[in-house]
Amino acid sequence: MNITMIGAGYVGLTTGTCLANFGNNVICMDVDADKITGLEKGEMPFFEPGLKEMVEQNVKEKRLHFTTDMQKAIQESDIIFLCVGTPSGPDGKADLKYVFSAAESIGKHINGFKVIVDKSTVPVGTAGQVEKKITESMETKHEFAMVSNPEFLREGFAITDFTIPDRIVIGTSSEKAKEMMTKVYKSIERTGRPIMFTDIKTAEMIKYASNAMLATRISFMNLLAPLCEKVGGDVKLVAKGMGLDNRIGPRFLQAGVGYGGSCFPKDVRALIGTLEEQGIDASMLKEVDEVNERQKKTLVPKLKKLLPDLKGKKIAIWGLAFKPRTDDMREASSLKMIPLLIKKGAYIRYYDPSGIKKEFKKYKQAVFYKDISKACLKSDLVIIHTEWNEFKTINFKKVVKKNNIKIFDMRNIYSPNKMKKNNIKYFSIGR
Numbered sequence: 041m042n043i044t045m046i047g048a049g050y051v052g053l054t055t056g057t058c059l060a061n062f063g064n065n066v067i068c069m070d071v072d073a074d075k076i077t078g079l080e081k082g083e084m085p086f087f088e089p090g091l092k093e094m095v096e097q098n099v100k101e102k103r104l105h106f107t108t109d110m111q112k113a114i115q116e117s118d119i120i121f122l123c124v125g126t127p128s129g130p131d132g133k134a135d136l137k138y139v140f141s142a143a144e145s146i147g148k149h150i151n152g153f154k155v156i157v158d159k160s161t162v163p164v165g166t167a168g169q170v171e172k173k174i175t176e177s178m179e180t181k182h183e184f185a186m187v188s189n190p191e192f193l194r195e196g197f198a199i200t201d202f203t204i205p206d207r208i209v210i211g212t213s214s215e216k217a218k219e220m221m222t223k224v225y226k227s228i229e230r231t232g233r234p235i236m237f238t239d240i241k242t243a244e245m246i247k248y249a250s251n252a253m254l255a256t257r258i259s260f261m262n263l264l265a266p267l268c269e270k271v272g273g274d275v276k277l278v279a280k281g282m283g284l285d286n287r288i289g290p291r292f293l294q295a296g297v298g299y300g301g302s303c304f305p306k307d308v309r310a311l312i313g314t315l316e317e318q319g320i321d322a323s324m325l326k327e328v329d330e331v332n333e334r335q336k337k338t339l340v341p342k343l344k345k346l347l348p349d350l351k352g353k354k355i356a357i358w359g360l361a362f363k364p365r366t367d368d369m370r371e372a373s374s375l376k377m378i379p380l381l382i383k384k385g386a387y388i389r390y391y392d393p394s395g396i397k398k399e400f401k402k403y404k405q406a407v408f409y410k411d412i413s414k415a416c417l418k419s420d421l422v423i424i425h426t427e428w429n430e431f432k433t434i435n436f437k438k439v440v441k442k443n444n445i446k447i448f449d450m451r452n453i454y455s456p457n458k459m460k461k462n463n464i465k466y467f468s469i470g471r
């Protein structure tokens with residue numbers, strides 16, 4: 041199949057590359073000329089394990105192409121995926137300006153029957169609006185079919201999640217589109233992963249409902265964390281005990297710094313916006329968002345228990361992004377925490393396996409270290425911000441104990457008992 045991805049970001053580039061790897065001919069189109077020039081030179085715009093190698097292989101085999109030329113991208117493909125961003129607007133609702141701008145371009149350049157697939161996360165009803173925009177922008181009349189095919193990949197595991205997904209959701213009322221989408225996903229269907237066909241609106245809702253449910257689970261545990269601290273329980277063990285119940289399951293029950301990233305915060309707020317637009321009380325989801333924000337604010341006061349005066353203190357921070365195996369800094373709690381620590385007079389030495397973070401270059405009190413041991417040398421405190429696997433297996437005696445450093449573990453990756461035995465002053469969440 042000839043496929044175009046409009047938007048070569050995390051979703052467009054990863055899914056486009058995987059679709060090329062299935063044997064399709066794929067064009068990744070983006071309005072960001074620097075991104076496209078970089079991709080043509082083999083430079084990845086973000087860190088995603090295994091992606092660079094897969095891009096190189098498919099470019100070499102001439103199945104994967106990059107362009108800024110919207111007309112060519114639309115006219116040379118039968119299936120066009122919309123993978124542009126849908127950030128939060130000032131009122132928290134999804135800002136659809138990139139989706140609508142891409143829809144207008146499709147209308148302008150369409151030259152025959154196309155299947156238009158919305159992969160961006162959008163509020164229920166958006167496909168209808170996209171259809172209208174395309175029709176209104178058409179210079180010559182052509183037929184097209186709309187599909188909603190939400191994406192569920194996780195950054196850090198994007199290739200595995202796309203190629204072995206829990207499910208593929210395809211919402212459409214067109215039999216022809218259904219047939220063409222089945223061909224696109226033939227390789228995945230062969231692995232036995234379920235493909236679920238629905239109407240468009242149901243497909244649009246499945247994505248928001250899934251993210252809101254996962255965010256709710258995290259906020260639920262963050263609601264229990266301070267209770268555990270007050271009454272003397274261990275929230276990690278509470279989660280373990282809950283997760284052993286088959287009806288609940290163990291995932292997304294980690295108390296910690298709260299959820300971040302490019303999806304959960306904005307998707308929860310967008311769903312609140314849609315519910316309220318329809319006159320439905322959204323207070324339950326508002327509380328999910330509120331607990332999450334509250335959780336981020338509790339971190340610095342907690343830290344004060346370990347270091348009452350932050351002035352002049354050296355703090356080593358392990359991990360900066362909102363989760364491991366990604367360099368995505370969108371809505372990472374470190375973005376709020378680090379400026380606050382600096383304001384209180386602390387010096388930040390940060391280490392992140394995915395490299396330096398441009399967000400902190402403006403602070404002369406925040407320095408990036410390539411070597412975690414050097415970041416910790418003569419530091420007063422370590423903050424474990426992101427749970428990269430390498431932090432779980434670090435040489436503790438050499439890196440921490442020798443320097444007599446205190447630890448604030450925001451991800452509960454260590455055992456408080458072990459820390460006590462080793463005489464390390466240790467603080468975690470909800471324990």
Ligand SMILES: NC(=O)c1ccc[n+]([C@@H]2O[C@H](COP(=O)([O-])OP(=O)(O)OC[C@H]3O[C@@H](n4cnc5c(N)ncnc54)[C@H](O)[C@@H]3O)[C@@H](O)[C@H]2O)c1
Binds near residue numbers: 048123138192
């Ligand atoms: N990142 C994730 O983990 C993830 C997972 C599932 C779903 N999603 C959803 O997928 C969508 C895309 O997310 P992302 O993280 O890939 O965003 P992103 O910001 O990484 O990428 C979006 C890209 O679209 C480009 N763009 C904007 N307007 C354009 C236009 N008119 N024509 C061509 N390109 C245009 C931008 O330059 C950018 O490169 C969002 O709706 C998001 O919620 C993201």
